[in-house]
Amino acid sequence: MAIAFPGKQIVVVEKNPLPGQETSRLNSNVIHSGLHESSGSLKERLARHGSRLIVEYALNNGLEINKTGMIIAVPWKSAFADPIGKYEAATLLRQNAKRQKINVEFLNWRNIKKYEPNIKAMCGVFIPNVWIVDAESLVAKMHSDAVCKNVDFYFDNAVVGIDPKSGVYEVSTPSLKIQAGAVVNAAGLYADKVAAMAGLNYQTEFWRGEYYEVSASKAGLIRRLVYPVISSGSPSKGIHFSPRLSGRLFIGPNARLVLSRSDYNEDKTSVNMFHEAASQFCPQIKLEDLGWAYSGIRPKVKNWQSNSDFSIKLDIGDPPFLNLIGIESPGLTASMAIAEYVEELLGPRL
Ligand SMILES: Cc1cc2nc3c(=O)[nH]c(=O)nc-3n(C[C@H](O)[C@H](O)[C@H](O)COP(=O)(O)OP(=O)(O)OC[C@H]3O[C@@H](n4cnc5c(N)ncnc54)[C@H](O)[C@@H]3O)c2cc1C
CATH class of the missing domain: 3.30.9.10 (D-Amino Acid Oxidase, subunit A, domain 2)
Known part of the structure; x- marks a missing residue:
């Protein structure tokens, strides 16, 4: 995002004291091929593209990665x-x-x-073409790269409220109030709760x-x-x-x-x-x-009809509010492609 939107101030509000302490750490560390995913799903498309991006990122940055197959x-x-x-x-x-x-x-x-x-x-x-990485090192490297691109991180800050106020969202934590021109809700297991703060209903x-x-x-x-x-x-x-x-x-x-x-x-x-x-x-x-x-x-x-897919949607256009819901496996693999997709959806609005 910092690369896609130069000049925009990007702020990450995180409830834990460090990045990647939840699902991004507690997984199998596999960079998948996309073969398991349903035809035409976002999971399939983003895993395939994301796999290429993650492998390239790891190799270019000297991160350990192993093509086990x-x-x-x-x-x-x-x-x-x-x-x-x-x-x-x-x-x-x-x-x-x-x-x-x-x-x-x-x-x-x-x-x-x-x-x-x-x-x-x-x-x-x-x-x-299936790889294993060390998910914690990957997240740590992405965090340090983001810091180098002037992204501000506020750790130990759980978002507790999101209120639209004259053209912006006021994002509140117990110790902060941030006026945001756009919000990307990537709260993992709590994304439905964060969406609900903006009046959006997701069943997970x-x-x-x-x-x-x-x-x-x-x-x-x-x-x-x-x-x-x-x-x-x-x-x-x-x-x-x-x-x-x-x-x-x-x-x-x-x-x-x-x-x-x-x-x-x-x-x-x-x-x-x-x-x-x-x-x-x-x-x-x-x-x-x-x-x-x-x-x-x-x-x-929740989807009783078919396999559940990632749900990545710009639910409110003005000011933009984008939700990432149900980011389960292969979310680690897809992560960089998800970021590109978010940029694509947000781009025309920023
Ligand atoms: C058992 C298991 C195995 C898996 N194996 C693989 C695999 O091998 N390969 C693969 O590609 N994928 C795998 N996945 C999926 C992958 O781990 C996830 O899709 C990915 O890590 C999700 O990342 P995320 O950033 O959406 O969520 P998270 O990593 O959970 O990040 C969300 C962040 O939001 C923060 N947050 C939540 N609520 C708030 C709030 N109110 N205020 C502030 N911050 C908040 C959390 O603290 C957290 O840091 C697996 C998942 C599981 C559970």
Whole structure:
């Protein structure tokens, strides 16, 4: 925004003491290809473009990033239990890859072993253009770049009120009042509440995604991202092997509809589900190898008809008020493309 609108004063009001303390830190750190997303959705378009932008940004700025690639595989057990469902899911992936011109390689059980010797699966696809980053370093770099571009950050300031006042919005926190010519609401899990302060009604729901960590002695068993094939309409991409730049290995996230948007640890899902998800692909991983790690929460736009998409809309034109609602996965991947899209929507109004 600071680059797109030179000369405009940009202010970020953040309730936490540091940037990126919520969902942007509590995720899988994957820069996705867009293959999982529904055809024609904003998620698909912004993930594809965003992936290019993030990879370029990381490489140009010396941030650590690793092109692990992603295997999406059909475990033997589920292939026998639901052969038609798995066939349909694999076919959909293949169609998506073709339509989106994403380079994928089809794998039989032997080829899977070439990539990941410890994975047992009937078949799958390998998507080379998938990366892992360290989300915290990425956010920290974006923050320092924004500071260099004279963006003002007000931390420890929760927005509690937004009132239109003679051509501007008065944005209030307990200790500040800011007169804003335009507002971009990117409040993540609280974006519906911030929108409501301006009289806009959004219905969101919250899906917790939990992770367990594989013990250090087994973390080297899997080097790439390994996801299960899932049926369309699933609320997540499935419990996967999530290796990190640090060499640690996590299993997760599941997708649990929860009432609280801030409750990360209460009523944890039992390790058994994660062990089952891991051991169906890699029997060397035993129950005692898994320990609770962390969880993140996805805000989803309520949509009973179809898969929920990002909702990015200029809801009020004058003065401009733009809402980003339901920015769940692949929001990290899409982040820089989302910023460009916001600039596109706001540009004519500023
Ligand atoms: C389990 C899980 C796994 C995921 N894995 C991936 C992945 O591998 N790859 C990927 O691309 N995406 C992934 N995502 C999605 C991605 O993490 C999010 O889409 C992205 O981080 C959302 O960023 P955000 O800036 O919208 O929200 P946040 O990072 O939550 O930022 C919103 C900010 O707004 C602040 N805020 C809220 N209310 C107020 C207020 N009233 N006043 C002031 N400040 C306020 C918050 O403190 C917060 O800092 C995952 C998400 C989850 C939950």
